[in-house]
Amino acid sequence: MKAIVQRVASARVDIAGQTVGAIGAGLLVLLCAERGDADAMADRMLAKLLKLRIFSDEAGKMNRSVQDIGGGLLVVSQFTLAADVSGGNRPSFTQAAAPDEGRRLYDYFVHRARAAHPLVATGEFGADMQVHLVNDGPVTIPLQMA
Incomplete structure (x- = not known):
């Protein structure tokens, strides 16, 4: 499972x-x-995301988590993170989960996030979405769980 995590001032x-x-x-996310x-x-x-200390404390150091600041999570499915371009210029997505399994895991993640955190918003799995954000920092962190 992969994620790109961006600290935002706002996102929709x-x-x-x-x-x-x-x-x-x-x-x-x-x-x-x-x-x-x-x-x-x-x-x-999810455990890593909720505890990831990338928000500033009173001294300006990245020392606070999204839970510490009472911030939101906006979770957006993005199978293109599984892209492989090693064989040419057209991305291959063979490493992405099959659509049914991808949806199941996304729904599972969102369900668990909502159980653990009070403010969780989402996109729509498989939809053509426009993601708007104000990246705060900017701070962008890739995560991968194996």
């Missing part, structure tokens, strides 16, 4: 001109399930 997801998910300060991923990987990814 629009589908067909309608906002379907939005947060203020918090984390935008672009999430990708890959072949062979399991629920345990999603659990570890």
